[in-house]
Amino acid sequence: MSEQSLSPSSATEADVTPKRGLMRRTAIINGVAALFILGLAAVWLAADALLLVFACILFAVLLYKLSAMLAQRTKMKRQIALAVVVLLLFAIIGVGGWAMAPQIAEQSTKLAETVPQSLEKLQEFVKQHPLLQRVAAELPPPEQALKQMSSLVPNAGLFFGGVIGALGNVVIILFVGIYFAASPHLYTNGFIKLVPQAKRPRARQVMTKMGDTLGSWLLGKSISMLIVGVATSVGLGLLGVPLGLLLGIIAGLLDFVPYLGPILAGIPAVLIAFSISPDLALYTILLFTGVQLVEGYLLQPLIESRAVDLPPALTIVMQLVFGTLFGFAGVALATPLAAALKVLVQMLYVEDVLGDKVEESETA
Numbered sequence: 001m002s003e004q005s006l007s008p009s010s011a012t013e014a015d016v017t018p019k020r021g022l023m024r025r026t027a028i029i030n031g032v033a034a035l036f037i038l039g040l041a042a043v044w045l046a047a048d049a050l051l052l053v054f055a056c057i058l059f060a061v062l063l064y065k066l067s068a069m070l071a072q073r074t075k076m077k078r079q080i081a082l083a084v085v086v087l088l089l090f091a092i093i094g095v096g097g098w099a100m101a102p103q104i105a106e107q108s109t110k111l112a113e114t115v116p117q118s119l120e121k122l123q124e125f126v127k128q129h130p131l132l133q134r135v136a137a138e139l140p141p142p143e144q145a146l147k148q149m150s151s152l153v154p155n156a157g158l159f160f161g162g163v164i165g166a167l168g169n170v171v172i173i174l175f176v177g178i179y180f181a182a183s184p185h186l187y188t189n190g191f192i193k194l195v196p197q198a199k200r201p202r203a204r205q206v207m208t209k210m211g212d213t214l215g216s217w218l219l220g221k222s223i224s225m226l227i228v229g230v231a232t233s234v235g236l237g238l239l240g241v242p243l244g245l246l247l248g249i250i251a252g253l254l255d256f257v258p259y260l261g262p263i264l265a266g267i268p269a270v271l272i273a274f275s276i277s278p279d280l281a282l283y284t285i286l287l288f289t290g291v292q293l294v295e296g297y298l299l300q301p302l303i304e305s306r307a308v309d310l311p312p313a314l315t316i317v318m319q320l321v322f323g324t325l326f327g328f329a330g331v332a333l334a335t336p337l338a339a340a341l342k343v344l345v346q347m348l349y350v351e352d353v354l355g356d357k358v359e360e361s362e363t364a
Contacts (some may be wrong), residue, residue, distance in 0.1 A: 046284045051329050058336055059177030065215035082181055085340055107246035118271035217339055220303030228255040235287045241273045258315055262292050279303050310338055
């Protein structure tokens, strides 16, 4: 009698337990999917702010790298070395800006006047050759072409517009970067506390590797930008191209963006040179090509040997993806983002999930 009375209840529990497990797994999957969708929506809506934060982190990593190198060589405390680095940077920027501001302002005004005139002269030159008349028909008016070129320049402000936005972003990057670099462990420890305790040592290793990779890449890239800017200014001056100082500064700044940056920097220089003579425009093209060849085959391998080796195709694809999603700011930050993502994929997926150990020479 007792066996008959217990058998239906045990059968019912056996049926209910799998259903509860299935409902629980379904609820977890739905919850994770909802959180993932909400996370993507938050990233999309706050993309500009997140990119600005990433720019602050990059500047902080650069300051930390420089201060650590100075502290190691001089045996001073790193916080004191950081103060020295920040003061030197502000001194260089302040003295350089004070010395070159009048010339840069004058050349900026001339550049805005010269580029439309150069575009008009280019159209007239093309129309004089029958083989290029079809190309001339496809060229937009000078005013429209100038507007399209201006749209390639990064939006002045992520939060504000115009010059105020640009200055606001610079101030935010400077001060937030200094705060991050002054107490990096405070912020990294706070982030690591969000990770389960068993995974915290690995999370710390990943963050350390990312910081070292970005620091080495930024340091090498800064040197490369300086060399490109000086070489371009000197080369344009020797060729007799007007506005060489301003064009060299533009070339040095845009060199932060691989592949696309040198093209954008070369367009106004070639147009200005063409307004003088086609031969000078050809020499200007050769100058930019030579500078980029030296950087691509000499400077870039040195940077990648100390940081991370990014295949050119991957860099271009990342620029296309981030450029489509976030505009020019995404293009500018695509390479360091790709470097950080590569470290994440190598350590968290290739090593931890697949079990393949990546050799140090492969990640260097």
